[in-house]
Amino acid sequence: MRVVLKLGTSVLTGGTDRLHRPRLVELMRGMAAVRAGGHEVVLVTSGAVLAGWETLGFPPRDRTLAEKQLLAAVGQGRLMHLYALMAELYGVNVAQVLLTADDFRDRTRYLNARTTLEGCLTRGVLPIINENDAVATGQLKLGDNDTLSAFVANLVEADLLVILTDAPGLYTADPRQDPHATLIPVVERVTPDIWALAGGAGSHRGTGGMRTKIQAAEIATRAGTPLVLAPGDLEGALERIVAGEALGTRFLAHGTRLEARKRWILAEIAAGRVLLDEGAAQAVAARGGSLLPAGIRAVEGDFERGQTVRLLAPDGHEIGRGLTRYRSGDLARIAGRHSREIEGVLGFTYGPEAVHRDDLVRL
Ligand SMILES: Nc1ncnc2c1ncn2[C@@H]1O[C@H](COP(=O)(O)OP(=O)(O)O)[C@@H](O)[C@H]1O
Numbered sequence: 001m002r003v004v005l006k007l008g009t010s011v012l013t014g015g016t017d018r019l020h021r022p023r024l025v026e027l028m029r030g031m032a033a034v035r036a037g038g039h040e041v042v043l044v045t046s047g048a049v050l051a052g053w054e055t056l057g058f059p060p061r062d063r064t065l066a067e068k069q070l071l072a073a074v075g076q077g078r079l080m081h082l083y084a085l086m087a088e089l090y091g092v093n094v095a096q097v098l099l100t101a102d103d104f105r106d107r108t109r110y111l112n113a114r115t116t117l118e119g120c121l122t123r124g125v126l127p128i129i130n131e132n133d134a135v136a137t138g139q140l141k142l143g144d145n146d147t148l149s150a151f152v153a154n155l156v157e158a159d160l161l162v163i164l165t166d167a168p169g170l171y172t173a174d175p176r177q178d179p180h181a182t183l184i185p186v187v188e189r190v191t192p193d194i195w196a197l198a199g200g201a202g203s204h205r206g207t208g209g210m211r212t213k214i215q216a217a218e219i220a221t222r223a224g225t226p227l228v229l230a231p232g233d234l235e236g237a238l239e240r241i242v243a244g245e246a247l248g249t250r251f252l253a254h255g256t257r258l259e260a261r262k263r264w265i266l267a268e269i270a271a272g273r274v275l276l277d278e279g280a281a282q283a284v285a286a287r288g289g290s291l292l293p294a295g296i297r298a299v300e301g302d303f304e305r306g307q308t309v310r311l312l313a314p315d316g317h318e319i320g321r322g323l324t325r326y327r328s329g330d331l332a333r334i335a336g337r338h339s340r341e342i343e344g345v346l347g348f349t350y351g352p353e354a355v356h357r358d359d360l361v362r363l
């Protein structure tokens, strides 16, 4: 299973003013255990602003954007340093990836981020992601890490998104305000009734409160990834959730990830056409295989890597659509060539497939 784990500031502080070291060790132990069980983990972490405030000796705060950015710039390094120390205890290597909204909007940046994260996972490195707070403002900013974690879950096509926070899950009302509030164990759909349960902003150290968690649930579940919202102060929480135990609140996915992805591919306007030879058409249409450059006869249109293209059989009829791994000019140069030759021809490679079967919908 590929799991994206989001840790809020409130979890990292354990209700104190500082990054709570024993808590960090326990969380890292959980991640290492899940990884040792054969799963992949991507961490989305908050806490840079808090870490910066701690490092500078808790100066009085004016809560301006400039101050927040300064604190994040100081704290991000500190946060990573601590994670690296904790990870070393468990023999885990970590990587830092700082993202902003533009990295999800711009196709090339999106694909590059995905390649980097995939690379980390392939090599067994734990990617640790935060928003690039020091530079991102206004339109550039996603603004909260709940939303960021849902985007990341989408980016890496996670099987599960786990958000650990300082509440035991989604309650019928804000448990801080209403002592009679009760836990909702399963949410089938994020309806207006669910939205109505979220109070305002969260704890005084957190950013989004429950609203951004529901927002994250909406984004993730629509893309086919379920979300579990659970308490961060419970020992072994991550392992128990990954093992399938019902902890906190589970938001169910709509359909499977693959279906969600295919809906998305079909919704995109095709940017070009790729003409296949008979063998490739057979492989794609009848056997559900990937399209290799060797089976391409011609490339029409001007498209970038990651855009949707139509796949045409030799008689011109459309047999499928998919996301191309190479831009049109590059694809034309490797058309008809064996995948081994890609690097020699282009000087680089994005892998042996022109369109991978996971990125392809047969019509
Ligand atoms: N319906 C609800 N159920 C649970 N918690 C809620 C609800 N409405 C508001 N909250 C508040 O949201 C807070 C979690 O958000 P936040 O403090 O931003 O956490 P984090 O730092 O983990 O992102 C909880 O502590 C709780 O007070």
Ligand SMILES: N[C@@H](CCC(=O)OP(=O)(O)O)C(=O)O
Binding pocket: 007, 008, 009, 010, 045, 046, 047, 048, 049, 050, 072, 130, 131, 133, 143, 144, 145, 146, 205, 206, 207, 208, 209
């Ligand atoms: N990127 C910011 C945290 C933003 C955020 O969403 O915080 P939280 O509500 O604690 O998850 C930071 O590292 O301080």
